[in-house]
Amino acid sequence: PGVAPEVAATTGKALQAQDLVFTHRQGCEPVLRGCSLAIERGDRVLLEGETGSGKSTLASLLGGSRRPSAGFILAGGLDRHTLGEAAWRRRVAVVPQYHENHVLSAPLGFNLLLARSYPHSPRDYEEALEVCDELGLGDLIKRMPGGLGQIVGETGWQLSQGERSRVFLARALLQNSEVTVLDESLAALDPDTLRQCLQCVRRRAKALILIAHP
16 A cells, blocks of 8 residues: 555655746746755755845745746655645745734634644643743733633734734744744844744744745
């Protein structure tokens, strides 16, 4: 019998891209051309570039929300077609730029644990609290009458931009993926909070690609 993709995808590099090309429309100039990278578990990679240089396009290709026009991407030695969409997203977690991410009108715990199987276990909630404490959200949760059960979003508790950014970051870390990609997702944080969040990410991310503006 064949080996299930989730079992087979334990060999090879955590993430590998070879000769990626991406064009928005046929006949247009490529946004990316000849882009290659290889990420091993434990790697921490900083990718800097000016606005319009293709950084966010690369993040969306790695995360699976876009398909390359040419070239290939492998996670654990397998492509997205072999792994399937859901399994790919379990292996590569992307925190997009602030305006491309969303808080659902739902309990905070549900927002944090979107990548976990539902219903969530007591251990899921314990880990969510641990990550939130490490990201400096512990005091916020203590102020909420419902704790992790507090409804947030448009019809509930209103989160500041910095709090929302950390919810998005916690959500990705709780995904426990092989590679975490942060696409300029920490820009709303003050220097002290940024330092605290980076320490948490470095501890918890198995492999990290941090995309930033110079």
